[in-house]
Amino acid sequence: MKNKILSNLIKFLLIFILCSSSAMAHKSKKHVPGTKFDPVVCIPPAERTTQQKTSDSLANNLFHRLSKLQQDCAIYKIQQLELGISEIEKENKEMEEALANAALCGDIYFNHKSKKSTKIYKKPDLKSGDIANVKLGADLLYVSDSSKNKNWAFVLLRDGKKCSSGYIEGKFIAKKDEIIKKAPVTIKADLISITKPKWNKKEKLILVPASGFVTIKGFVDSDKIDQIIVNEKERQINNDDTFTFNIRVKDAGSEVRIVGNKKGETKKTITFLIKVK
Amino acid sequence: MLKKILAQISIILIIFSFNSILAAEKCSPDLEMNKGNTSLNSEIDSSEKGEIFVFFDQSTTMKGFTVDQPGQENLYVNIVDDIQQIAENIGSDIIYQNFGNEINPMQDRDVAKVKTPKFYDCSGSSVACNNQSSTIQEIFKIAEELPEATHIVVTHLSLQDRQLVGSESKQIRNPLTSILKKGKSIGIIGVMNSYNGTIDSIPQKNGEYIKYLDAESRPFYILVIGNQKNINRIKADIVENHFSSNQENFKYALITSSPILQNLNVNKLIEETNMPAKLSREDEFNFSYIDDYLPIYRFTGDKNTELKFKINNDDIIVKGSTGVSNFSITEKVWTTNKIKCKDIKSWNEANFGELSTITQNKDELVIDLFTKKPLKKLFRGIRYFYKVDVYAEKPGDSSEKEFSNWSVNSSEIDDFTQTNPVTFKTLNLEKFVSILNAVSGDTFKKTLIASFAVNFNLEK
Numbered sequence: 001m002k003n004k005i006l007s008n009l010i011k012f013l014l015i016f017i018l019c020s021s022s023a024m025a026h027k028s029k030k031h032v033p034g035t036k037f038d039p040v041v042c043i044p045p046a047e048r049t050t051q052q053k054t055s056d057s058l059a060n061n062l063f064h065r066l067s068k069l070q071q072d073c074a075i076y077k078i079q080q081l082e083l084g085i086s087e088i089e090k091e092n093k094e095m096e097e098a099l100a101n102a103a104l105c106g107d108i109y110f111n112h113k114s115k116k117s118t119k120i121y122k123k124p125d126l127k128s129g130d131i132a133n134v135k136l137g138a139d140l141l142y143v144s145d146s147s148k149n150k151n152w153a154f155v156l157l158r159d160g161k162k163c164s165s166g167y168i169e170g171k172f173i174a175k176k177d178e179i180i181k182k183a184p185v186t187i188k189a190d191l192i193s194i195t196k197p198k199w200n201k202k203e204k205l206i207l208v209p210a211s212g213f214v215t216i217k218g219f220v221d222s223d224k225i226d227q228i229i230v231n232e233k234e235r236q237i238n239n240d241d242t243f244t245f246n247i248r249v250k251d252a253g254s255e256v257r258i259v260g261n262k263k264g265e266t267k268k269t270i271t272f273l274i275k276v277k
Numbered sequence: 278m279l280k281k282i283l284a285q286i287s288i289i290l291i292i293f294s295f296n297s298i299l300a301a302e303k304c305s306p307d308l309e310m311n312k313g314n315t316s317l318n319s320e321i322d323s324s325e326k327g328e329i330f331v332f333f334d335q336s337t338t339m340k341g342f343t344v345d346q347p348g349q350e351n352l353y354v355n356i357v358d359d360i361q362q363i364a365e366n367i368g369s370d371i372i373y374q375n376f377g378n379e380i381n382p383m384q385d386r387d388v389a390k391v392k393t394p395k396f397y398d399c400s401g402s403s404v405a406c407n408n409q410s411s412t413i414q415e416i417f418k419i420a421e422e423l424p425e426a427t428h429i430v431v432t433h434l435s436l437q438d439r440q441l442v443g444s445e446s447k448q449i450r451n452p453l454t455s456i457l458k459k460g461k462s463i464g465i466i467g468v469m470n471s472y473n474g475t476i477d478s479i480p481q482k483n484g485e486y487i488k489y490l491d492a493e494s495r496p497f498y499i500l501v502i503g504n505q506k507n508i509n510r511i512k513a514d515i516v517e518n519h520f521s522s523n524q525e526n527f528k529y530a531l532i533t534s535s536p537i538l539q540n541l542n543v544n545k546l547i548e549e550t551n552m553p554a555k556l557s558r559e560d561e562f563n564f565s566y567i568d569d570y571l572p573i574y575r576f577t578g579d580k581n582t583e584l585k586f587k588i589n590n591d592d593i594i595v596k597g598s599t600g601v602s603n604f605s606i607t608e609k610v611w612t613t614n615k616i617k618c619k620d621i622k623s624w625n626e627a628n629f630g631e632l633s634t635i636t637q638n639k640d641e642l643v644i645d646l647f648t649k650k651p652l653k654k655l656f657r658g659i660r661y662f663y664k665v666d667v668y669a670e671k672p673g674d675s676s677e678k679e680f681s682n683w684s685v686n687s688s689e690i691d692d693f694t695q696t697n698p699v700t701f702k703t704l705n706l707e708k709f710v711s712i713l714n715a716v717s718g719d720t721f722k723k724t725l726i727a728s729f730a731v732n733f734n735l736e737k
Contacts, residue, residue: 031340091492113485115485115487145475147312150490151490170488170490171487173487173488174481174485174486174487175477175478175485175486175487176485176486197377206383208381209381209382209383209384210373210382210383210384210385210387211372211382212330212372212373212374212382212383213330213372213374213379213380213382213419214289214379214380214382215415216383217379244379246380246415246418246419248419248423249382276382
């Protein structure tokens with residue numbers, strides 16, 4: 001009876017061991033990363049011994065199979081190819097990231113945003129294939145309406161660091177508040193600067209295409225100028241340090257005198273001519 | 278024959294002597310004639326042609342007026358042509374400019390392009406172009422600086438809220454006040470036109486701005502700042518050329534500091550017919566002027582005598598102007614116990630308080646005499662001399678009503694856009710016109726438009 005119980009127990013253990021699919025292989029630092037196998041070593045045919053070459057010949061000609069060494073070399077080549085693909089993929093990813101962080105999205109004011117969750121498309125057509133998902137309120141840079149379909153517009157989409165271009169349905173674009181263009185700080189070296197129209201001779205002459213009224217735009221260094229007087233008439237300096245005034249340019253040309261004061265004391269005077277080309 | 282001639286001469290002499298007796302009579306009290314401002318609406322009407330400044334709105338949304346819309350009439354191209362032609366006719370020197378964010382002078386070859394879509398293509402950066410708006414206030418400043426010139430502005434006239442409040446609003450109000458004070462006027466001509474383009478900068482309730490692309494018609498406007506003669510000529514030419522048969526798509530308003538055409542007494546335009554015809558059949562009826570200024574209706578009446586003095590609105594109000602919303606009267610009464618003029622030695626000024634009322638309807642101004650204190654309550658056996666001065670107190674707002682159905686407020690435009698309108702309205706047009714009216718009201722002065730008197734005694 002005891003022997004019978006013992007033999008049943010042994011049988012049960014044997015069945016359990018045989019049914020178990022998990023290998024009991026041990027872990028080793030020598031294994032190929034991510035596997036439980038030692039790295040395959042490939043001995044090139046030229047470096048094989050006579051005995052190894054005979055073994056290859058026997059396996060090929062008699063059993064019509066690859067020899068163990070030939071199998072190792074084939075596996076090695078596959079492993080190398082796989083390694084190459086993953087490296088290419090890694091490079092691609094790096095390139096994509098680099099492109100996504102390109103200057104396009106760096107310093108542009110995104111003047112619009114999306115009104116609803118939607119997509120941007122390759123063409124002004126819903127069937128053209130989408131490029132990216134557009135979340136509600138995502139920043140958009142409106143570039144232009146589509147010339148083929150006025151209900152679509154070409155935009156740049158900013159989503160985090162990524163920036164994608166494509167077409168979006170016009171009804172999903174909402175304009176943000178008015179953009180206040182600040183005076184370019186980098187060229188604030190002049191106490192009074194005229195930005196439009198362009199100088200033909202700096203602080204001496206501006207040429208315009210025809211006689212009539214023209215808007216002169218400029219800005220001041222507000223640290224040094226707090227009052228602008230143009231042809232004896234005070235003009236407003238805006239919060240962003242810019243000023244604007246209109247001048248009538250007669251056929252014979254017109255002289256403009258801009259005086260910049262700080263606390264009533266004249267700091268800069270520009271007198272120039274505006275003439276018709 | 279000789280006898281006949283002598284008889285006629287003697288009759289004439291008798292009539293003359295009778296008139297001179299009348300003149301000697303004290304048939305009216307001593308009156309101080311308040312002739313008010315006798316030179317109403319007398320703009321400096323120089324026959325010399327002046328400078329004309331023409332401003333074409335070049336903001337990108339104007340492009341839609343140049344692109345034909347199937348099934349809709351495109352008048353923009355023709356009217357722009359007309360404006361150029363009219364300007365050449367009424368001006369000595371025509372100076373063309375375009376405007377959007379800024380004003381720029383135009384070469385002659387560019388003027389011809391105004392009718393083409395290409396003129397409205399923005400050459401700046403996408404951000405700069407996208408924010409293109411019409412700085413109309415800058416043109417008002419120019420008009421203020423050059424009041425003697427005529428300024429013609431072609432624009433969509435959609436104004437954002439921020440342009441109509443605070444300091445930006447002052448940039449519109451102050452120059453306009455100055456223009457009107459200088460006796461100049463502002464004409465607004467509105468034309469409903471086909472539209473095939475993008476209406477941008479439509480404010481939403483959440484503070485964002487959207488575009489609208491499905492409009493098939495939309496109004497554009499021609500503002501004319503200058504003297505009324507030129508404004509009327511431009512308006513008349515446009516009406517004659519395009520709206521002679523149907524003015525459904527045409528609107529016009531004239532904003533002026535003086536919507537009063539004239540003082541009726543100065544030109545002696547008050548006649549017997551201003552009073553009911555029955556009055557002339559009353560006993561001893563006589564109608565005459567004193568000092569070539571004050572018309573007097575003299576009669577013997579009774580408690581049933583109807584006394585309604587009527588003035589045609591067209592005789593006193595400049596056509597197309599804001600009109601007058603409020604009139605007033607001042608009344609003075611003198612009495613004497615002598616019925617016959619030859620017996621009157623003096624008149625006594627009496628205080629009867631308010632006697633009459635004044636009302637205005639679509640066609641007429643009506644002064645209903647003795648409605649507050651009826652004739653039946655006056656004593657018989659006394660002669661009354663009752664003088665009425667009629668004043669315009671406050672300019673009207675008819676132009677606001679005229680344009681109201683082409684206007685949409687910023688608070689309503691979001692819902693309006695949701696209805697997918699085919700005809701798009703002008704943002705804040707009514708507010709803009711109300712600003713013009715307010716400015717006109719500020720510069721308006723109480724104006725005497727007519728004076729008359731009734732001289733009567735009452736019978737039982």
